[in-house]
Amino acid sequence: xxxxxxxxxxxxxxxxxxxxxxxxxxxxxxxxxxxxxxxxxxxxxxxxxxxxxxxxxxxxxxxxxxxxxxxxxxxxxxxxxxxxxxxxxxxxxxxxxxxxxxxxxxxxxxxxxxxxxxxxxxxxxxxxxxxxxxxxxxxxxxxxxxxxxxxxxxxxxxxxxxxxxxxxxxxxxxxxxxx
Amino acid sequence: xxxxxxxxxxxxxxxxxxxxxxxxxxxxxxxxxxxxxxxxxxxxxxxxxxxxxxxxxxxxxxxxxxxxxxxxxxxxxxxxxxxxxxxxxxxxxxxxxxxxxxxxxxxxxxxxxxxxxxxxxxxxxxxxxxxxxxxxxxxxxxxxxxxxxxxxxxxxxxxxxxxxxxxxxxxxxxxxxxxxxxxxxxxxxxxxxxxxxxxxxxxxxxxxxxxxxxxxxxxxxxxxxxxxxxxxxxxxxxxxxxxxxxxxxxxxxxxxxxxxxxxxxxxxxxxxxxxxxxxxxxxxxxxxxxxxxxxxxxxxxxxxxxxxxxxxxxxxxxxxxxxxxxxxxxxxxxxxxxxxxxxxxxxxxxxxxxxxxxxxxxxxxxxxxxxxxxxxxxxxxxxxxxxxxxxxxxxxxxxxxxxxxxxxxxxxxxxxxxxxxxxxxxxxxxxxxxxxxxx
Numbered sequence: 001x002x003x004x005x006x007x008x009x010x011x012x013x014x015x016x017x018x019x020x021x022x023x024x025x026x027x028x029x030x031x032x033x034x035x036x037x038x039x040x041x042x043x044x045x046x047x048x049x050x051x052x053x054x055x056x057x058x059x060x061x062x063x064x065x066x067x068x069x070x071x072x073x074x075x076x077x078x079x080x081x082x083x084x085x086x087x088x089x090x091x092x093x094x095x096x097x098x099x100x101x102x103x104x105x106x107x108x109x110x111x112x113x114x115x116x117x118x119x120x121x122x123x124x125x126x127x128x129x130x131x132x133x134x135x136x137x138x139x140x141x142x143x144x145x146x147x148x149x150x151x152x153x154x155x156x157x158x159x160x161x162x163x164x165x166x167x168x169x170x171x172x173x174x175x176x177x178x179x
Numbered sequence: 180x181x182x183x184x185x186x187x188x189x190x191x192x193x194x195x196x197x198x199x200x201x202x203x204x205x206x207x208x209x210x211x212x213x214x215x216x217x218x219x220x221x222x223x224x225x226x227x228x229x230x231x232x233x234x235x236x237x238x239x240x241x242x243x244x245x246x247x248x249x250x251x252x253x254x255x256x257x258x259x260x261x262x263x264x265x266x267x268x269x270x271x272x273x274x275x276x277x278x279x280x281x282x283x284x285x286x287x288x289x290x291x292x293x294x295x296x297x298x299x300x301x302x303x304x305x306x307x308x309x310x311x312x313x314x315x316x317x318x319x320x321x322x323x324x325x326x327x328x329x330x331x332x333x334x335x336x337x338x339x340x341x342x343x344x345x346x347x348x349x350x351x352x353x354x355x356x357x358x359x360x361x362x363x364x365x366x367x368x369x370x371x372x373x374x375x376x377x378x379x380x381x382x383x384x385x386x387x388x389x390x391x392x393x394x395x396x397x398x399x400x401x402x403x404x405x406x407x408x409x410x411x412x413x414x415x416x417x418x419x420x421x422x423x424x425x426x427x428x429x430x431x432x433x434x435x436x437x438x439x440x441x442x443x444x445x446x447x448x449x450x451x452x453x454x455x456x457x458x459x460x461x462x463x464x465x466x467x468x469x470x471x472x473x474x475x476x477x478x479x480x481x482x483x484x485x486x487x488x489x490x491x492x493x494x495x496x497x498x499x500x501x502x503x504x505x506x507x508x509x510x511x512x513x514x515x516x517x518x519x520x521x522x523x524x525x526x527x528x529x530x531x532x533x534x535x536x537x538x539x540x541x542x543x544x545x546x547x548x549x550x551x552x553x554x555x556x557x558x559x560x561x562x563x564x565x566x567x568x569x570x571x572x573x574x575x576x577x578x579x580x581x582x583x584x585x586x587x588x589x590x591x592x593x594x595x596x597x598x599x600x601x602x603x604x605x606x607x608x609x610x611x612x613x614x615x616x617x618x
């Protein structure tokens with residue numbers, strides 16, 4: 001049951017906003033620093049849904065779904081699939097990550113509202129992810145993330161994330177990085 | 180530039196490194212290969228209704244492929260015949276016409292010029308609209324897969340596919356046929372278009388090594404290939420190259436083997452239920468191919484993995500860059516839930532964020548980029564594995580090699596590349612039919 005100051009769609013209070021911001025910044029830091037187990041175990045709920053649909057270039061008026069083609073997700077992961085990706089990075093034989101890729105995440109424009117489920121928060125944030133590899137390999141990804149946060153045992157955790165990449169053609173050789 | 184006929188030697192086993200780097204060779208490829216070959220455009224299932232269309236490229240030529248009122252499919256170059264502007268700026272959709280945003284010329288979904296602003300007042304009704312049709316692309320389909328060519332002299336698509344069609348029937352002609360799920364993912368690789376095509380056409384060799392990390396954690400039955408720990412050349416599979424330049428490698432009984440857990444179980448159940456139908460409709464050979472996992476390529480730049488079910492186009496963007504388009508290949512009659520599971524798995528493995536795709540991308544780029552060095556580029560590259568051990572099988576089209584680790588299909592691809600680059604007319608290009616006569 002929502003209390004008066006936690007109505008769905010209403011911006012969260014200042015101290016909650018501070019907590020949300022700290023969570024997102026600390027999450028970005030954990031990923032930058034490749035603390036993937038910290039991320040999995042302490043920052044994600046076990047029922048997480050993690051999605052990144054492809055961007056499509058369509059005329060504004062044209063909404064037709066073509067054939068059997070609804071959406072293609074570059075990421076459409078649950079906790080097990082995310083764990084599998086982390087386990088792969090742990091093998092030590094991911095040639096594309098050795099030497100390592102230097103990832104730098106900038107998180108901004110954080111806008112948090114109470115969700116329609118008691119105590120959950122919907123957060124929209126903008127991101128820029130800079131990837132640097134080898135001598136001068138550079139890729140920049142940017143877009144927004146629609147997150148849902150839930151408090152478990154006193155800690156905010158990510159329960160779902162939908163990432164919108166603005167680029168249609170992903171200008172990178174891979175995006176096996178987390179957003 | 181060396182003489183064209185010296186760039187590929189020893190029946191395709193040795194290539195001059197310049198073919199992965201030089202601008203003049205690349206431009207020659209655009210002329211001799213991409214303006215002549217049948218190139219994959221889309222699948223009929225993606226544009227089922229009147230006015231449905233997809234935008235894509237043939238080489239670097241922007242084209243639109245559209246479903247017509249009469250149900251046929253036409254394609255045309257996406258460039259206004261007035262001043263050359265593009266007339267379509269979207270990935271695809273449904274439209275009644277395309278209007279050029281520059282001066283407002285309107286083209287029908289068949290590419291014909293239907294309306295010109297100020298036709299009476301400024302052109303005095305003297306403009307011959309019929310002569311200003313968008314440049315036409317010749318279109319044919321094979322089992323729902325739509326291809327286009329700019330060459331009126333090219334043989335039929337079926338003849339172009341040659342012996343490869345017989346093999347691809349194993350799944351393309353399964354009851355109900357196949358479809359592609361999109362919209363395609365698109366990403367870039369700073370590599371030459373031939374590097375990924377040769378990887379898919381026959382490079383079983385890299386699987387156990389390049390993909391060791393993914394095989395270790397993916398957990399499907401194919402995981403035994405990690406680090407080349409288990410490989411039996413006699414019984415594991417085959418490689419096939421056909422004179423038309425297409426080819427593939429197959430691992431027996433492994434169609435679903437890169438999937439894990441419930442996806443593997445559901446897909447394997449489907450294969451077990453359906454493979455008797457393949458035998459009934461075709462023969463025991465095709466049933467066996469239907470149950471195998473393939474890496475494959477259709478010359479010059481279409482590739483797929485049957486079983487993992489990724490379907491790709493490597494769109495050239497200069498000698499050192501490509502755009503990668505990726506769809507998911509499924510059988511039409513599969514349950515919707517199985518299709519979606521395979522679609523999700525394809526993205527997990529061979530999508531832009533895929534755990535196998537990213538291993539390949541780095542290799543493709545460096546294979547091309549190392550040729551930037553002038554002195555490096557003076558050398559050659561070698562794919563002679565198993566050369567001389569190919570054989571003619573009385574029951575299988577093309578040249579066959581034992582085992583799925585081999586380089587015969589890559590050699591076949593470069594042999595074909597050289598034939599085209601020498602500018603031979605279609606009548607002088609080798610065919611599966613000629614090979615059949617040697618049996």
